[in-house]
Amino acid sequence: MSRTTSESGSGWSHGPLPANVRIGANTLITADYAFKRFRSKLSPALLMGANCTMDGVHFAIGEGGRVSIGDFCYFTNAVLLCELELRIGNYVVIGWNTTIADTDFHPLVPAERIADAIACSPLGQGRPRPEVAKKPVVIEDDVWIGPNATILKGARIGAGAWIEAGSLVTRDVPPRSRVLGNPAQVIGQVP
8 A cells, every 4th residue: 555545445555634534435536636736725625436547637626616526426537627626426437638617717708818817927927817707517327428528617418328439518518418529519429
């Protein structure tokens, strides 16, 4: 047993977990970069159930962001970008190179993008950034998300849905639906 895992086999393979992270028994987080952009001030900011594997997952959580993940989930090389809230249920599988984002992170209006670029640069000298739209992402139980998918702000993926590889989800997906494409469209039902 490594120094970073507990008696239950839970932990982060590269160090102690941040103080505001709670994980269940037999849950393992790998990747040295897992918490590189983890800045949430909330407690808990990351709440994860039991028997999960987060293999190469990057938790990029802003100061006001919160992520909850249920039991028996397996994510591989996914990026979770959260400024507000990501809620992920039980028995969810997320394929490699999938990105989930609850915000655009930068303004869409050109003048606001310029103001944002200045605020983020050394020239900004502490200027506030323009407000950016944020909407929670909800992924219900028993969802399968294929490799290279992207789930954008405000989307709700219903229980038992199947998101095909490479899909761009921009709106709600009904339960037990199979979606594909950019933007993702319903192409069938999960048996």
